[in-house]
Amino acid sequence: MRIVVFGLTISSAWGNGHATLWRGLVRALSVRGHSVRFFERDVAYYAQHRDLGVPDRFELTLYPDWPAVVAAADQALTEADVAIVTSYCPDGRAAARLLSDSPVAVKVFYDLDAPVTLSRLRRGEDVEYLPEQGLADFDLVLSFTGGRAIHELRQQLGARHVAPLYGSVDPDRHHPSEPSGALQSDLSYLATYAPDRQAALERLFVTPARYRPDRRFLLAGAQYPSDFPWTDNIFHVPHLAPGDHPSFFSSSAFTLNVTRRAMAEMGHCPSGRLFEAAACGTPIVSDWWPGLDEFFEPGRDILIAEDADDTLAALELSDHERRKIARSARERTLTCHTASVRAAELEAMLSQVAAGSWKQSSEAGASFS
Secondary structure, eight states, rough: OOEEEEEEEOOTTTTOSSSHHHHHHHHHHHHHOOOOEEEEOOOOOHTOOOOSOSSSSSSEEEEEEEEEEHHHHHHHHHHOEEEEETTOTTTHHHHHHHHHHHHSEEEEETTTTHHHHHHHTTTTTOTTOOOOOOOOOOSSEESSSSTTHHHHHHHHOOOOOEEEEOOOOOOOTSSSOOOOOGGGEEEEEEOOOOOOGGHIIIIIHHHHHHTTTSSEEEEOOOOOOSSOOOTEEEOOOOSGGGGGGHHHHHEEOOOOOOOOOEEEEEEEEEOOOHHHHHHHHEEEEEOOTTTGTTTBBBTTEEEEEHHHHHHHHTTTSOOOHHHHHHHHHHHHHHHHHHHHHHHHHHHHHHHHHHHHHOGGGGGGOOOOO
């Protein structure tokens, strides 16, 4: 299939979770014989932190504004079998209008931020990347979040065929690596700053750091404010390029996952960071959200923390227990949550839609695990 994507970014992983997911997914699609062309608006903050290098097995079209690229986009759609518009695409509405008038056989909207989208709709906000008429014109709506989000996308936005396409990891890019002395920590955390994660981050990361000044805590991510409650044993890496993620995770005795509030409330929302860390053989401590146990078995594949005491208890586990948890999570991830697995799921769904044989079971929101 020839696939065209209008997305937020694939060229820069700075401050977003879209780029790494797309890199793995388009690479896996290429291995399966499909071609992908990705349209991305060339904005300054991503241009300043571009970490892709030479595009690997796909075509990237960077453009300054929509009028400058609309002719090329229209031509690409005439040659495409599938076209996808994503959440937070800065020209999402214009791309959706162009797509609706095109001859492309399968028209897809992929919401990588469904809980945020739905939360904004409930508050009566204008969601700038959604078509004004909702999602009824798309042949397929994919959601990074399963569970209740699947039903709400149908009810609130008129989506006809809806299914989850969860995050994933490219094991060729994320695998156990040599630890780095500069990145070594007893507990690490990798994420862009988000106000709605701050309370949980302070409870599960900052407070344990205060209790254990003899331990080293490492936080990597952009946009943290100057008044963040740093301690002497919390070290900060303002931006960590994707190529450094394996070393980061492999240098961590444990790594922490904290979920944004809207996503945790919706549930069934595994961050790609979970799969990255697991693929690197790093044991994970995570906050709880409904559906987490569909992806990892608590106590066996992952440790759940509700408060600082739970985090501190994890740090006291023996090396044997720590390695056992990490090994179990890695095995499950490599079996169920790779980019190759997701590419096969996407291929099957696109083929069903193209053939007019969409199966209702595909909309159940299962984790495919």
